[in-house]
Amino acid sequence: MRIKTIFIGLLLLGVGCNQSTQQKEEQYDGSDTMSLDGDQQTKNPFIYVPTDAFWEYQFDTTTNDFKPVKLREVQADTLTAKRIEEMINHTWPNVQIKYIETFGDTVYLEIPESTVLTQQMGTAGAQQFMVSTTYSFTELPNVRYVAFGFEEGDHAVPGVYHRGSWDRR
Secondary structure (H helix, E strand, O other): OHHHHHHHHHHHHHHHHHHHHHHHHHHOOOOOOOOOOHHHOOOOOOOOOOOOOOEEEEEEOOOOEEEEEEOOOOOHHHOOHHHHHHHHHHHOOOOOOEEEEEEOOEEEEEOOOOHHHHHHOHHHHHHHHHHHHHHHHOOOOOOOEEEEEOOOOOOOOOEEEOOOOOOOO
């Protein structure tokens, strides 16, 4: 008898909640949202295609912090700055880099259209891009630094970075 009473009570509670949810859905008219056709839909700025990537900035649950993680090995003799540029541009289609030159131990890059990086990806997304790009280019023999040239924004700052630039002090 007691189990039957509990079951009926739960059943009534579930039906009541379901009707309450349905009524709320019927009351919502969507007048405060914009209707967009297929050509005008907003794109997700944080598009990441990891198929070519060999460095990623991942959250480590052990240390409760982010750290660079090498996803795969790449033979150093097959690696060129142009190849890394292609890989980064494929991995991050909304943030396109342009390789300028390597001078000494520094690779010089430009990001002509940096709005997605500096304004739309958020701080964590921008940092993931900067770290993975820096680690990727410093895989080149004798390269220790990556100089980024772009218009500064809220989430990313141009400058010269190295693998230790994101170490917590």
